[in-house]
Amino acid sequence: MTFLDSTNQFAKLALKIVILIILLAALMWVGTCAYANIVERLGNNSPKMPEIDKARYTVIVRSIGETYLTNKYTKLSDTQYILHGYWEVKNKKYRFHAIDLLLDEYYFGDILVERRVQ
Numbered sequence: 742m743t744f745l746d747s748t749n750q751f752a753k754l755a756l757k758i759v760i761l762i763i764l765l766a767a768l769m770w771v772g773t774c775a776y777a778n779i780v781e782r783l784g785n786n787s788p789k790m791p792e793i794d795k796a797r798y799t800v801i802v803r804s805i806g807e808t809y810l811t812n813k814y815t816k817l818s819d820t821q822y823i824l825h826g827y828w829e830v831k832n833k834k835y836r837f838h839a840i841d842l843l844l845d846e847y848y849f850g851d852i853l854v855e856r857r858v859q
Contacts, residue, residue, distance in 0.1 A: 788834050793857050796828050804850030809842070810835065814854065820846035822854065 790796070796810035800822065810828040817823060824842040828835045846852050 788830055791828055791835055791837075793859060797857055799855045799857055800824060800827070800844070801853040801855075802844060802849045802851075803853070810857075816854075820852075822852060 791810060796812050798811050798814060800809040800811060800814070801807075802809070807829065809824060811824040811826060813825040815823045815825065822844045824844065826837065826839050827842050828837050830836075844852050
C-alpha cells in the first residue's frame, strides 16, 4: 500500500465520520424541536384572564409590551388615559391593583384601548 492509498483511505474514513456526526446532530435537533413543541402545546403557560364582567377593556402599551385589563377608564385627552383599577401580569398571573394608573402616549408611545368580547 502506498502513501497515497493510505491517505485516500483516511480521507474516506474522516468524511464518513463527519457525515455521521452531522446526521446525528440534525437528528438531535429535529428531536429537540419536536419535543419542545409538544411540551409547549401541552403545558398552557399563559395566565388565566379575569372574567369579562370584571375587566371589560384591554389596554395595550406597545413600547413597553404591557397589556392591562380594566373595567373602567377615563380618556383625559387624545393621548392620556386613566385606568380606574387595573389587572396586570405578574409572575405569570393577573394581579389586580385598586389604584388609578395614568398612561400618557407622550411617555409610553402608542396606547391601544379595545373592548373585550367573548
